[in-house]
Amino acid sequence: MHAKSERPTRHRRSRSSRRRNLTAYLLLLPGLIFYVPFHFVPILSVFFFSLFKWKGYSFATMKWNGLDNYLALTNDRFFWGALRNNIKFVILVVVVQTVFALALALILEQKFHLSTFFRGVYFMPTVLSLVVVGILFSLLLSPSQGLVNMILRNIGLENVQPVWLGDPTLAFYVLVFVHIWKDFGLSMFIFIAGLEAIPEELFDAAKVDGASPWDVIWRIIIPLLRETTTAVAVLITVTCFKLFDLVIVMTGGGPFFATEVLSVRMYFQAFKHSRMGYGSAYAMVLFLITFVVSSFQFWLRGRGEEIEY
């Protein structure tokens, strides 16, 4: 992981090495010209912006108000609602998707007829856009014309015709389902890679010892996959906090704010109510959360649990 010098030090001050220094900076320049102003500076300035009362987009309307935006956040029940939705979403998706992906990986890691085909298809939703997926499922779940309710009618459940995206509780679980539908293939492949790294001998030994499948799963596979599982869970957590497209496309945060999450609220504060300062405070909360999750991941890697695929 660490940049190590590959050239002996005695060359360091030679002419050719100075020229190489220059080449290095020249080759880095195009990237940094974009990275610094459009990626790095914005991350810094969002904290700065969050310290202002700022209505509209012109600098003239900025008024310093210190930490007031953050105080306002703590009194904003919609902020807490969005945060609660975020956390509920993360927990549900992490648990369900990890278990589901692991189960499928255990099955599909083995070669059997059509197993490669299954794998290939399961991964396909990952390449689709969330806008396509969101609209597609909105059509499928449309109360009167949608396929899902039609199936319910056909199997004799004429009375069970939920308004999927119009019901606060259901809408939330629909988003959870659609998110997992799109994303589980990726987790599954990470698990498959982890499984393939387990040495063959362990399975032979288990067989010789007469271990039951259950024993093999619980005493060999699960413990050995601990690091992979952590990696998958962290990855899902980060992806979940990026939840935005699906909400905008499918529910717009509704019904009754049931599916509003931090990123969506931030967007609405900034671009619907043009409250840039307050929106930036939301962005800072998002930043802090992802920062904590990423640090956790780095800390794991730093402990020598780096997994290479």
Place this chain on the structure above:
Amino acid sequence: MRSKRLRKVLPLFLYYPLCLLVLVIVAYPVLWMLLGSLKETWEVLAHPFSLPLHPTLKNYAEAWQVAKFGRAFLNSVIVTVVSIAGILLISTMAGYVFAKLNFVGKTFLFYFWLAGMMVPPHVSLLPNFIIFDRLHLIDNYLSLFCIYFSSTSFGVFIMRSFFMSVPTEILEAARIDGCSEFGTFWRVALPLARGGLTVIAIFYFVFLWNDFMYPLTFLRNPALNTVSLALMAFRDIWAADWGPMLAALSMASLPPVIFYFFFQKQFIRGMTAGALKG
């Protein structure tokens, strides 16, 4: 090394029903979309499960022309192609530098650049909007290019690891033979790190083609709509017309899906790498 080893301990009989069930849940919505796009709207609603009785491309023509989806499709192609070209160029150059050259501030610059991956794009969205607003780049693809050219952390990281596997001796030999610094990079090292180009091209293709948040924020003029924006507009205006709607959805999905079925291995590799490193 994939083997039948788990079968030594796990019974087979449960696999097929479970795998088929998941297959239906995953593939059927997409299949329904593709088949429905070949039906007329009344047929989509009346016979949702059947194959198209009279397959027609009418929906595609209607979406492409009447709903101006063609314009959006071409816009997306332009944005995606230009952005990928720029990202590849930036990532290869920087990746090479970080892997093979020594200079003052190398470690700092590398981690400085890498840190960009740690922060979700939403966080910097508001300042980005302000910057482009001040530069009068709202409603201008330059804003998208600037933002995409700045999202190179993952590309740099991947190219660096590919260039690290190129033996330094080969580069030294090229230099001794009189190759210029740039020539060593372009003609000797780059061809040996081709694999990395595929990985990042695929990863960024999926990200750029499907991106929604940046176009939504930086573009207002419908003439500049990318595919994602056009789909949203389409849904609001043509809500009842499911035929053309499904055709538009299919057109938006076909480029990544077709590429995926041709380059499955590279896709899975690129996307898992992106997920784990990014």
